[in-house]
Amino acid sequence: MMAKKVTIRQVADEAGVSVTTVSQILNDKGGRFSQETRDRVLAVKERLHYVPDFNARNLILHSSKMLGVLIPDLRNPFFSSFIHGIQEYCRDATYMPMVFSANHDVKLETYYLGKLLEHSVDGLIIASASITAEAIDKLVKPLQVPYLLFDQNQIANLADRIEVDDYNGGLLAGQHLTELGHQKMAILLPANSTINVRERLRGFKAAIKQAGLPADNLTEIHADFSMKAGYEATQKVLDSNVSAVFCADDILAIGLYRGLNERGLHVPGDLSIIGYDDIDLDQYVYPRLTTIAQPVVEIGRESARLLVNRLEKPDIDRQLIKFPVKLVQRESTSVKK
């Protein structure tokens, strides 16, 4: 069951030096040893395929060089890209991200949070909506493991944070649609949205107001972040009798596409649709989806950077990075006829 590991002692014996010597040389602290000794140790290491035991190493260093990452849904391309960015940065920083998807399930999320902590991750990136303030207070705080929050903020007055200018995202979406002449519109978003999604809504409402339209021209329709939910919301959208829909994420829009398609309806002819995120897929659906773009790979990268920075300088002030969004106009929106 267990791997027969070569230990540092064997390398030391084989090279005819002490354990210390090997340790120092292998950790690039071997300046004080002769070139000859260093070469010998390195050679033996290679020959025996020595790999240091992280468990022993971490036990002393009190660091596992692992980062825990909690996301709500691995199957959403948005988060795949987020992870992509995190992995990219972690390679440079020689950390290993441990990624878990909680599938929007509070129980699962708490489970993974606990496990991650058990495995003594050095820090946490929590990009999960369902995590509760209590879970963080109860599990994370006592261990003093630094964490960073993304996509939510009700919890987080003291933690480092990544934010996206979601208010502006909603505003841009709303301005785009109203400029196209739409007056009655719907928004598709989850029932208990996190703060970032509520910001999108707030921005969208602001645009409606700016355009001089009455607030009740906007119909809110609840749907979870999945293609299926978007699809299933189709009838409600149609019943709401609007000419344009703002989907709080792209996945939702793609689900809605299908529902409209099955009913023989045409986008944007019968209904203009704008999404949110700008996932790759947007360019591969028909019609290509107009959306609000978030720089998600960069967001992932920066999340990791901020966290690692915090680990290395525990005492710096609370960090906050805010990312801009932009409108990416494609073919799913058009002037109201």
Add this chain to the structure above:
Amino acid sequence: MMAKKVTIRQVADEAGVSVTTVSQILNDKGGRFSQETRDRVLAVKERLHYVPDFNARNLILHSSKMLGVLIPDLRNPFFSSFIHGIQEYCRDATYMPMVFSANHDVKLETYYLGKLLEHSVDGLIIASASITAEAIDKLVKPLQVPYLLFDQNQIANLADRIEVDDYNGGLLAGQHLTELGHQKMAILLPANSTINVRERLRGFKAAIKQAGLPADNLTEIHADFSMKAGYEATQKVLDSNVSAVFCADDILAIGLYRGLNERGLHVPGDLSIIGYDDIDLDQYVYPRLTTIAQPVVEIGRESARLLVNRLEKPDIDRQLIKFPVKLVQRESTSVKK
């Protein structure tokens, strides 16, 4: 930087017992202690938020309870679902999967393989195409870390393995198209395909033969597994002058959809398309994609099961599980006119 951890010693002191007692009780080996003692220890543990130090624990047990998972592309929904299955099984088995995506890059793959080993994973699930036999021989074998291969087999005579009946998948695809009357067909697949993909090709060719068509009725077109590559292959497909295309994965098909769409061509009217994998997205594109379904979530689950089984019973015979595929007929294929 480091978390102030509560140690077992503090729990012992607080509870007025020895370290041994705490260890035994917390590891469910406390049968020999009085109920009273057990309760007290458990209570103190709760109160102090004690979490055992995995590094110390693993150092002794020679097991990290972690599994390394290497996949080629996290952004392909097929692999997201694969991971999903792995995570599911791992929860039951109390292992933690560490997932890394190598983005079809040999260097990256070798890097992650090494890192995973450094972090002393107990076993590996390698579902990555670009991994080389040498990398496995050089890195994995000496450490005697059990591993399981999926989606390739040239390497693996002795390792446990998960296989999918890809020959049959290709055959089914070919039979479906020939039964619809198609005579000239193309197949889209990566240039240096892994064995599983080549099996799909072999099955497809067998179907052509069965149908009494000449072998050169099939045009092979190379494209990596990405939407972009499928899109970029469009012109080649059109130049090949075929009436049907077999895409070696669904993602490719969706890319091709876009290329055809931009040229005003119609699926399946102008070209029948069949994919491979049966990702969720297939039902959300227009027309819904006919495909060969692999039970990918189950494959992930079984991969983890097999590996964990191997870890627990190191001496059992080499394990091999073979999964069936099936044709899922939707609207992207039709009779040749």
Add this chain to the structure above:
DNA sequence: CTGAAAGCGCTAACAT
């Protein structure tokens, strides 16, 4: 029923 003691593989003061 409970505890003392040894030791997992490694790093880092502190000698020499």
Add this chain to the structure above:
DNA sequence: ATGTTAGCGCTTTCAG
């Protein structure tokens, strides 16, 4: 330039 020693936090004989 190199080695000795102590100890990280835990599990596990073994002795009471």
